[in-house]
């Protein structure tokens with residue numbers, strides 16, 4: 001399939017999934033229930049400490065993989081198991097098929113194993129004329145429907161009970177009612193005899209323990225216990241990343257896994273199996289197939305290898321707004337959601353991952369929930385660069401990034417020109433309500449702000465700043481939106497900071513932070529922008545560099561240092577800038593003791609707060625703006641899902657995935673509306689563009705404001 | 717504080733759908749079982765159960781006790797009776813050294829699982845079980861160890877929690893004092 005075709009197919013799948021409202025309903029309801037159950041399950045535990053420990057342990061295994069592997073093999077074989085190391089999927093499948101043929105196996109029962117999905121083992125066994133039966137309820141349903149799992153832990157979460165009843169009716173040959181207890185009983189009855197008849201049982205493993213040579217299985221249904229007990233042959237297909245050094249380490253994972261996967265304190269069954277245990281009157285024949293299939297390559301990739309820490313809890317899907325909108329059949333290949341994007345690239349090839357890499361909106365909710373401490377978003381960003389280099393970032397984008405954005409004067413000149421060109425569309429208003437023809441898709445669900453007549457940089461010289469003895473001199477990094485779309489926000493920022501006795505400068509050579517290029521996979525342009533901005537911002541030696549856009553904050557704090565870390569001249573500058581960069585709310589609260597300074601302000605409005613993804617989960621700021629809002633006299637009321645993405649994501653909502661962005665915005669607007677507030681505050685001009693646009697389009701009378709605007713209001 | 721541990725264990729086990737009852741002696745046990753089963757009962761091998769002379773007592777009470785040939789009997793048995801090596805209070809878990817196939821069949825195939833546990837052998841957390849797991853692995857060249865918390869469950873259809881899919885749909889934990897103070901017994 002060529003690239004265009006692939007994209008078309010993918011867009012088609014997105015469209016189709018959006019036509020299934022019950023899917024979104026199910027996934028949204030699940031997410032809410034999950035978050036609450038998980039919180040209760042972790043009560044009294046220090047999640048941060050737990051996940052740091054798991055990450056460190058897994059890294060230790062990765063760095064000494066051959067040693068732990070050898071230890072595992074020796075101990076497993078001493079206990080009577082046969083261990084086979086499969087380099088790739090076909091080796092694993094061939095080994096298992098041959099074994100089955102040699103032993104005259106006719107029927108195989110399987111308990112859930114993602115590794116066997118990864119290698120398409122069922123297909124291989126069926127081609128070898130061996131009957132396979134999935135015994136996990138969800139997997140069985142999917143075997144009947146011919147689909148792949150849409151979630152790693154709850155494989156059939158996308159299905160309705162009516163659909164299941166239809167499938168089961170085909171099995172029994174009579175109409176089965178769509179009642180869940182009935183369907184579950186039916187599965188029990190139908191599958192029972194298979195355990196007794198099967199000649200081979202196939203399972204995965206949640207951990208493989210080097211010091212014992214044993215595996216452990218974490219399950220709820222009891223099918224894995226039957227699968228490992230009744231058939232005479234047991235084959236465990238185990239990804240190499242499941243290795244852990246000791247029983248303690250296994251226990252550490254088992255403690256966290258059910259809590260983070262489904263909010264259960266523990267699953268019904270934890271099964272520790274070492275060696276060829278008794279079976280009938282003999283010993284069982286146990287084969288352990290250790291699967292590489294891209295894992296050692298992943299271990300070698302400095303940017304991506306943290307993904308090997310994954311314990312397959314599925315939580316990164318649970319909380320992902322994109323997953324919640326389109327489900328795992330679209331946002332996934334075999335492995336789904338954030339971790340799926342990465343594993344697909346290494347296990348199933350870059351081509352299968354290319355569309356998924358772009359489907360991530362970058363909200364970092366997965367990063368916050370991951371029990372293995374994986375910065376999934378950074379790895380996905382890196383893969384986007386790789387794909388950008390392999391496939392190009394698109395001719396149009398490439399031209400804009402390379403020819404225009406890298407040349408600040410040209411870039412800003414074009415933005416000014418655009419301000420004039422848009423005039424017929426805006427009819428003198430501040431927002432674009434309609435775009436002609438082809439582009440109209442972009443405004444039928446939100447209004448878009450017009451580019452300002454005069455950017456902030458042109459207004460700057462005329463802003464009076466009368467401060468005799470400033471407490472600090474800070475440089476303002478405005479970012480494109482503040483500079484060219486919302487210059488008034490810059491004026492408000494000066495007003496507020498001046499009130500707090502801080503002088504603000506505007507280094508004129510500053511330009512776009514480079515994130516649009518970086519997030520599109522054009523690293524070269526991102527590096528060029530980083531260097532330009534570093535020179536501009538550090539020139540006057542400001543006490544701090546203040547931002548009003550958290551994506552810019554992340555660029556200045558994280559991306560610049562990462563982009564330039566191998567360049568000794570620039571690395572030092574990048575670190576210096578990162579150390580003095582602060583978003584404005586945090587600066588006011590943490591550095592200026594803003595609380596006291598707003599003591600007699602009287603806001604008096606009922607305000608709800610939207611946490612911008614990059615502010616909360618990137619910069620770690622969420623308390624400060626809330627504090628400022630209530631200190632300045634507003635009544636703060638929390639909306640549901642306050643830290644869920646608004647669906648902006650820069651070019652995500654304009655060019656790459658506007659249809660998904662629209663759905664995510666719809667959820668946000670609902671939550672804002674339900675909060676009963678008359679104003680929604682936030683600390684990001686991107687979120688502001690998205691949320692204000694959605695509210696206006698739906699004609700909802702709630703003001704959307706940047707926190708700095710509300711603070712400025714209370715001063716006048 | 718053993719009583720507090722027992723209370724914590726009971727609450728956690730009930731939270732995951734197990735029933736927990738104190739049982740004084742063989743007679744009470746037989747009566748308890750008699751009210752709940754009407755078919756073959758797999759009596760799994762376990763030293764502390766053997767000391768109770770259960771087959772005899774139960775047969776006298778008219779229970780249909782099966783002590784061998786579990787592979788065939790498992791398919792028709794209605795219940796399994798086992799002894800737990802120890803319990804874990806934080807999660808309401810019973811831990812069974814299940815290397816003998818009979819223990820596994822008695823705890824997987826029948827619809828109901830009755831397990832005897834000496835309340836003395838309740839640990840507070842799973843972390844405290846780790847040294848015991850180490851010991852088992854030292855003593856047993858081949859090992860099959862089972863943590864069981866509540867009945868078999870699934871939420872695979874529309875996330876609705878449903879009990880009793882492939883394993884037992886009932887788990888009865890019967891606390892009986894003086895059974896055994898050795899978590900390693902087998």
Ligand code: SF4
Nearest residue numbers: 310311313314316370
């Ligand atoms: S990446 Fe993290 S959150 Fe996602 S499945 Fe793996 S361990 Fe769970």
